[in-house]
Amino acid sequence: MKESKTTGEVLREEREKKGLLLRQVAAMLDIDTAILSKIERGERKANKEQIIKLAEILELDEEALIVQYLSEKILYEIKDEELGSKALKAAEQKMKYKNKNNS
Numbered sequence: 001m002k003e004s005k006t007t008g009e010v011l012r013e014e015r016e017k018k019g020l021l022l023r024q025v026a027a028m029l030d031i032d033t034a035i036l037s038k039i040e041r042g043e044r045k046a047n048k049e050q051i052i053k054l055a056e057i058l059e060l061d062e063e064a065l066i067v068q069y070l071s072e073k074i075l076y077e078i079k080d081e082e083l084g085s086k087a088l089k090a091a092e093q094k095m096k097y098k099n100k101n102n103s
Contacts (some may be wrong), residue, residue: 006042006072007042007044007046007051007065007068007069007072007089008039008040008041009040009042010041010060010065010068011054011058012040014059014060014094015020015058016038016060020057020058022036022037025054025057025058027060028053028057029050029053029054029092031050034084045072045073045076046069047066048066048069051065051066074088
């Protein structure tokens with residue numbers, strides 16, 4: 001999975017490679033076709049359960065797709081913050097500390 005592509009772009013590309021129509025995949029997700037179209041265009045965010053189901057439907061690496069989804073979620077929250085990169089590094093250190101102390 002290429003880092004420069006958005007989750008939506010990856011999903012659309014894989015869906016098209018498999019020859020699946022938007023309406024087919026939307027039906028498998030039990031969502032409206034317009035919603036899936038917006039997810040693919042980056043106008044709407046999928047939830048984690050939808051990402052997991054899409055990974056299954058499109059035969060994508062679930063872990064890689066979830067990591068991409070989460071990274072975009074984080075980016076969306078801090079992209080306009082002047083100190084976003086520093087905050088991200090601090091959060092990573094806190095996560096490492098927390099994980100170390102919880103094991």
